[in-house]
Amino acid sequence: MAFKTIKKLGDKSILSITSGGTPSRRNLEYYKGNILWLKSGELNDSQHINNSEEKISEKALKNSSAKIFPKNTVLFAMYGATAGKLGILDVPAATNQAVAGMVCNEKVLHYKYLFYSLLNIREKIVDKAWGGAQPNLSQTIIKNFEIPLPPLSIQKKIVERIERLMGKIDEAKKLRKEAMADAAALIPSALHKIFEEGKKKGWEEKSLGEICDIARGGSPRPIKNYLTEAEDGINWIKIADATNSTKYIYKTKEKINKEGMKKTRIVKPGDLILTNSMSFGRPYIMKTTGAIHDGWLLLRPRKNILEEYMYYFLSSDEIYNQFSFLAGGAVVQNLNSELVKGVKILIPPFSDQQKIVKYLDSLFEKIGKVRAMQEQTNKELKELEKSVLRGVFVL
Structure with a gap:
């Protein structure tokens, strides 16, 4: 649908564009109010923004460049990883300087029409951003873009x-x-049924320590001194090299040198490794040789145990619940090798x-x-x- 009337976003007859501000962080009282205060990272294209991570006081508003935007203001993130993200206020709120607030002249421009217009040209606007890995936009850039105005x-x-x-x-x-x-x-459900049947059949139950050699990885420090791009480097396995949806680890982004190998633990294809901190209790099977840091545990079955069976068993809700119980109580939950050795497993x-x-x-x-x-x-x-x-x- 083509329209004859085209207007720049900077045309004050159709809307006003201003940004917010950040009250001084040194005054903690400024952040104990009840005025919504949005940052650019909170925008996610929602048309119903009615809350914020932080709230500021009236005094903060008076002593900073922050301002309250009215309901139905269209918000546009100008800086950082979320540059170009949009939002519409369901309630009055303030923003920081990384957010542009667009208040429509209701007689000529509908706020939702503006929202969808911006959504349509968002990629073009963000392409004009300047800066490095984190794009930055200015009000001037935004105001120079045009939208049709029926x-x-x-x-x-x-x-x-x-x-x-x-x-x-x-x-x-x-x-x-x-x-x-x-x-x-499907997998958790199937595992539960298999293990319930196994209990009925009287499968033997043993601890992981009885059937596996378990050892923690090692971290050469500072790691930057041991990273290498040389051909003879060995794969340096990090949590980021694995995802929740994968079973195997085939390759890594980084390698470490021979000196680093002396201060870590080497794993081989077929070895089972387990995360032991943060997102703990996630198993993976190695498809390459590499080295693991102290955020991993190596589990090497001794005999008559398939690594793949171990992988599926360790992936089950029953085992994860055991891990959670054993790791509980700390702010950052961790699994050490002694705790893992005590986990019970059914052996068919x-x-x-x-x-x-x-x-x-x-x-x-x-x-x-x-x-x-x-x-x-x-x-x-x-x-x-x-x-x-x-x-x-x-x-």
Whole structure:
């Protein structure tokens, strides 16, 4: 839909654009009020902003450049990783200087029409950002962008049309999310059934310390002195090299040198490693040789235990609950090797272990396919959202 009237965002006849401010952090009383005070990192394209991480006082407002924006103000993040993110105030609120507040002249510009207009040109605006890894925008850059401006009655019809189409897309997203959750629940559900059957069959129960050699990794410090890009470097395995959806670790982003190898622990393909701090209790199987830092534990089964069976057992809710209980009580929860040695595990006959692994591997593969399909669908839905906006806002 093409429109004859085009206006710059800096045209004061249609809206005003100003940014907020930050009260002095030295005065703690400034941050004990009840006035909402939003930072750019809190914007996530929500059209219903009614709360904030921090709140400021009236005195803070008077003694800083912060100001209160009225309900229905459209917010635009100008700095940092969230540059370009939008929001609409459901209630009056203040912001810091990294947020531009856009107050519409209600006689000529509908706030939701402005929101969708900005959503449509967001990528173009952010492309004009300056700075390094963290993009920065200025009010001047934003004000130079143009939007089509049809009569107010047409704006409202456009908003209704967009929201009708976006509502269908949101419903599709919800269904995809539910399908992902159902798929993710397959393995835990299957494990629970397997272990309940195992108890009925009288499978032997032993502690991990009885069936595994368990040792903590080591961290050469300071690590920057041991990192290398040389061909003879060894893979330096960090938590970031693994994700919740993977079973194996094939490669790493960094390597350490020979001196570093003397101060760490080497792991080999087939070894099982377990996170022991922060996101503790997550197992992975090595598909490469590498070195682990002290945030990992190495679990090496002695005999008649499949690593893959151990992986699935350690991934179960039952075992995670044991880990949580053992690690409880600290602000930062950790699992040391002695605690892990005491965790109980069911040991089926070796032939049953093979059958269990084969069955769970097939489930894992199916889940992977569902996840890949859902990720592709999500990309398509995001593109569909963009196409909806492009189809409406044609200059």
